[in-house]
Amino acid sequence: MTATVEPQVLDNALSVAGLTDYIQNCLEDDPRLRTVWVLGEVSSLKNHASGTFFNLSDPNDESCIACVAWKSQIAKLQAPPTVGETVLVGATVRVYRQRGYYQLIVWQVVPVGEGLQALRYRQLRRRLAAEGLFDVDRKRSIPVHPHTIAVVTSPQAAAWGDIQCTLQSRYPGLKVLLSPTLVQGDRAPESIVRAIDLVRRDGRAQVLVIARGGGSTEDLSAFDDERVVRSIATCPIPVVTGIGHERDESLADLAADCCVHTPTAAAERVVPELSAYQAEHLDRKRALLQAVSGRLDTARSTLEAVRQRLNRVRADRQIERERQSLRRLQQQLQRAVNDRLYQAQQQQQLLREKLAALDPQAVLKRGYAVVRSSRGEIVRSSADTRIGRVLTLQLKDGWLKVKVTKVSEENPL
DSSP: OOOOOOHHHHHHOOOHHHHHHHHHHHHHHOHHHHSEEEEEEEEEEEEETTEEEEEEEOTTSSOEEEEEEEHHHHTTSSSOOOTTEEEEEEEEEEEETTTTEEEEEEEEEEEEEEOHHHHHHHHHHHHHHHTTTTOGGGOOOOOSSOSEEEEEEOTTSHHHHHHHHHHHHHSTTOEEEEEEOOOSSTTHHHHHHHHHHHHHHHOOOSEEEEEEOOOOTTTTGGGGOHHHHHHHHTOSSOEEEEESOTTOOOHHHHHSSEEESSHHHHHHHHSOOHHHHHHHHHHHHHHHHHHHHHHHHHHHHHHHHHHHHHHHSOHHHHHHHHHHHHHHHHHHHHHHHHHHHHHHHHHHHHHHHHHHHTOHHHHHHTTOOEEEOTTSOBOOSGGGOOTTOEEEEEOSSOEEEEEOOOOOSSOOO
């Protein structure tokens, strides 16, 4: 249904350029805005070929104003603006027509001291570092081949599209879970913490990516929030952050297990490039085939050499040689057995002769006798008996009993 517009309303409508011109004339015609001095904290800064662009923030609330010091004016400044510093800015209020917002054209910058926001940031960083949340030894390694990755970012942000494209091109078929969150504004810290907690409770992901594209310091302030930092530090899943640009470093980056400069770099960090692994696999396959082929060639060469040797020596001749070798071994064994038998016989004869020499009967046959006492003990000395005792004499063919009538050391015959 088409709405009906009164002709009078249409006649009084302003064009975009007309409204912008009106606002610009109001600002430029106000004498109080031609030269203003504004006190604030430099919250973000970017140097460009045409000049220095920075934001001036009020530490007491969320108000912020864009400023630019043109290149021709920078050398005349008392001091260049520095992020985190409170400055007094001399400027003129102008309207930026292409974007439809007002900004300060700066012609002087007077440093006042460290800004409140910078002081709070520095104090929070020191306190969290003292608790060990940024220690290197507590950081975990990132899985080499994760099958499920969780991403905490805004579904409307370009970072989410960059991550999806990168993961799909590098590792097709990977399961990617999106835990949506706000990434800017007052509610962003609480939203990020909820998104991380959702991934924790789901339990499927092996690695968590927290990502956001570039922006001003104010845009990235959610990732310096203490709640976000503690949620990352206590997350049981390894965390990779890709927040902002190369020049940005948030407290969330310091607490993460791994931090890179952009969302695309974070996606590249958590998965390998499948094409590179495929190339490595092909290289290993070629090397394996070459190794197997080499071993087969060596085996074929050995087999051919054996075949040629067999062809040169007839089988029956080889068998006859083996038989001759066996006969030689049999003869050697027989000689060895005969030698051992002869040595044993000689040893036996020697022992027999020794036994014969020690045989008491042989001694008796030569005319000797064995003298024994009445108790059967052998009498070996004249001192072992006395006159009147009866002794028994053993001869070769009998026994005699005698009575001692005389004991002398000399022969009585």
